[in-house]
Amino acid sequence: MxxxxxxxxxxxxxxxxxxxxxxxxxxxxxxxxxxxxxxxxxxxxxxxxxxxxxxxxxxxxxxxxxxxxxxxxxxxxxxxxxxxxxxxxxxxxxxxIHSDVKSKGTFVIATVEGDLHDIGKNIVATLLKGAGYNVKDLGAGISAEKIVEAVKEYNAEFVGLSALLTTTMIKMASVIELMESEGLRSKVKVLIGGAPTSPDFAKKIGADAHCRDAFEAIDILRDITP
Ligand code: B12
Known part of the structure; x- marks a missing residue:
């Protein structure tokens, strides 16, 4: 063919x-x-x-x-x-995935609480691994508390949040609020994605960037990584 x-x-x-x-x-x-x-x-x-x-x-x-x-x-x-x-x-x-790539930092990724859609998140996780990030994929339907716990445990530089439902996208804001109250926000870049999200929504909840797809995530990370 x-x-x-x-x-x-x-x-x-x-x-x-x-x-x-x-x-x-x-x-x-x-x-x-x-x-x-x-x-x-x-x-x-x-x-x-x-x-x-x-x-x-x-x-x-x-x-x-x-x-x-x-x-x-x-x-x-x-x-x-x-x-x-x-x-x-x-x-x-x-x-x-190319195993010889030096790690560009630890990236915690999850689909937020109440949301079981994980295909897009899995694609992002796979491509980021391939681009040299140390990806910790927490899965789907993950609470803000668990995400923030993982950020601390892995000393992550990046967090990626996915939501496919208009009813769950607001949970992304809870993750960012919790990171703020735990004094972690300034140490971590937060990327969001998923069909109902947008650059405006990212701005509204205080995320660092919205990504249309996994390829854009790699470009954005390249731009925002010191
Ligand atoms: C497959 C699917 C399901 C599967 C999910 C299986 C799985 N393992 O994921 C199942 C059958 C379980 C399902 C269930 C439901 N679904 Co559904 N589902 C879909 C569908 C058809 C495709 C989603 C998908 O995989 N897209 C393909 C991937 C590759 O795209 P993506 O997720 O957008 O990801 C890309 C980008 O957005 C971005 N991205 C995504 N996340 C992130 C994160 C970061 C950090 C970054 C950087 C980038 C990024 O990069 C990705 C890769 O390029 C969509 C329709 C649609 N067009 O989106 C409906 C859809 C999302 N579902 C919908 C609904 C309503 C439901 C249910 C509520 C149905 C029901 N009545 O039970 C349940 C909810 C279950 C739950 N609690 O989550 C609605 C949502 C409507 C809304 N406005 O909220 C949609 C839009 C369908 C519709 N048109 O009505 N669903």
Missing amino acids: VADELIREIKTNVVMGRVDSSDEGYDGKMEGKPGVSELVRDAIKQDISGKRLIDALSEAMVTVGEKYDSGEYLIPDMLAGAESVGTAMDILEPHL
């Missing part, structure tokens, strides 16, 4: 929620055809860049969201898409 076709197929298969060739997919007709695992391995063999693959996976999840929004997809269909992206990232991770 040529590169453009492979990228198109990867997107289609994420939308169909097909981890591998044994899945029949949302349409129920695709068993036996290559799924996301096989296609991503093929893309790696063809030297398609990690950025292009991650952009394709992210775009496909936007389509999944639109289908959920329109009522065509239910939660298990969103989960199937999420699982296929998770598997793709597991396959991609060793190709994105």
Whole structure:
């Protein structure tokens, strides 16, 4: 398969929620055809860049969201898409990480309390590892107290917060407030991201930066790191 076709197929298969060739997919007709695992391995063999693959996976999840929004997809269909992206990232991770890179600092990352969306956060964590940060990924649904505890424990220079729900994004403010009351705020740069967040929101809650995606996070970190 040529590169453009492979990228198109990867997107289609994420939308169909097909981890591998044994899945029949949302349409129920695709068993036996290559799924996301096989296609991503093929893309790696063809030297398609990690950025292009991650952009394709992210775009496909936007389509999944639109289908959920329109009522065509239910939660298990969103989960199937999420699982296929998770598997793709597991396959991609060793190709994105270079163990010979000197650590650029410790980066604590988490999805905030009440929010279980972790695909975007996982992509950011993987890419930051690849860019040479010592990433401590706390997981999803993490309270402000646990995040601040981890900042202290790991003596982190950076904190990354993710939220995908309009109802949970405000928890980012709680993390920053707690960091302030514990006297940690000036020692740590706080980056936020996730679909409902924005540069204005980052400013409002006192975060250092909003990042549209994982690639922008790397650029911003380069600019703000002394
Ligand atoms: C997959 C998905 C799920 C999966 C999550 C699985 C998982 N393991 O993550 C499941 C099925 C569990 C789920 C559940 C729910 N979901 Co949901 N979900 C989605 C969906 C389709 C995709 C999200 C995603 O993975 N995107 C792909 C990734 C790559 O993009 P991303 O997260 O934005 O991350 C990128 C950037 O934003 C940025 N970024 C993100 N975080 C960070 C952090 C830092 C530090 C930085 C630097 C950058 C950064 O970089 C990332 C990589 O480039 C979205 C729709 C959408 N378009 O977003 C809805 C969506 C977010 N869900 C929604 C809803 C309503 C729910 C539920 C409440 C549904 C329900 N009734 O139960 C529950 C909530 C559960 C909970 N408590 O969290 C709504 C939210 C609406 C709102 N306004 O708040 C959306 C928008 C769907 C919709 N259109 O209605 N969901």
